[in-house]
Amino acid sequence: MTDIEQTIANITKSSGRKSAFHFTRAANLQGIARFDAIWSSQHLLPESTGERRLSKTEVDYKGITMTVNSHLRIPEAMMEENCTVEQFRSFIDRHIFFWPTKRDCLAMLTTYMRREPAESFAVLEFDASELLLEHQDTVRLSKYDSGSSPRFPSSCNYRKSPAMFVSLAEFGYRTDYAVPAKPSEIKEILIEEQAHSISRLLKSVYALSLEHLPTKWLPNYQPLDVLLATSKTRTD
Template sequence: MKDIEHNIALITKSAGRKSAFHFTRARNLQAIAHLDSLWSSHHLLPEATGERRTSTEEVTYEGTSITVNSHLRIPEAMMEANCTVEEFRTFIDKHVFFWPTRRDCLKMLTTYMKREPSERFAVIELEASELLREHETSVRFSKYDSGSSPRFPNTCMYRKSPDMFVSLADFGRKTNHAVPVKPSEIKEILIEDQVRSVTQLIKSVYVQHPEDVPARWLNEFQPLDALLALAEGKPPAD
């Protein structure tokens, strides 16, 4: 427990790493608020284990509608010799993903906004230290964007497998080149299966249209433009 608390304090010490950011579609917000949870895609689509989703998929779960994103292509050249793409996809699909900084989240947001200009997107900002503490046994960290592929996979310096992730307890102890060993190297925060008590952890909900925000989260509403302005180095509009 002492090591866990030390690592949480270390990871969230920087002013820019006191939040964790979850990117989703605005249409999913009502379901997330109703369930007060975020679920992994494997939990929502258990029959699709290892298969690549080439398009979004609508899921009905406990009376709510949730849109699950498609998978990006990962070439075999990116894989460790002992791990197939299907095995790796099965592993990452069992987790909920967060970005540890606004900058990392904004790259994801702006990429999807260009790719799907007619879609409404949202970013949920959670309190990082409490998120890690609440889910301490199921947290994993990655040094790389695990679900995508670099432009030149054959010359990439790492290969994908479950070994590229490190637990909260082992952070700073596991020191192979593929895992983060200091907070500034953490690219992704993964939490296995379910993130609980989302409402309790929320700091802000960024969306373009206030009507997309669940009633219980209206006090946390922030315009998406305020977040996008940070990507451009501009102050938010008054």
């Protein structure tokens, strides 16, 4: 077993961290299946240079319509001195986000469901070990919710910059306060530019109905209510 494989085994050892979850709009499922990939927002919107998106944006990507989410506000008070909000936003826009526990994913899902009650959302569940191994060179791990801001930024004990992310090779060796040092501290899993081999790594697709599901993913279907029913269950 290589060092990276051992690190991945340690990260996914807990029963609540065997899966990784990606939250998306149900309308994006056909495109994800078609390309067998999840692209970063910067890949889909290459003209984006870190400006804040105030609303969701529909993109025609190779004949398929994909929807990119808006940005949450990040105040300057949350930034490290050597990093602007625009630089940080440009960095995170180069990545695809996954959540290492059901609880973390459900927090995102339920927030969007309240914010956009007429929209249909979906969650893709992957084998975490296989996902990390497949993308080991482009994985970054975060201790915090990187794309949003705490309610009281001035009293927060960390500041945002690319330094708040740690690679698999550095995990457990970098121990500064800004990065996760043990599996239970991992809040987000980021993959740079593209997450590929989606169909092979996929365990379940949670959606309101079969309407948006690609035909080849029908055996992976789970009602979204099954996932929502675990919202009060501790998962790490």
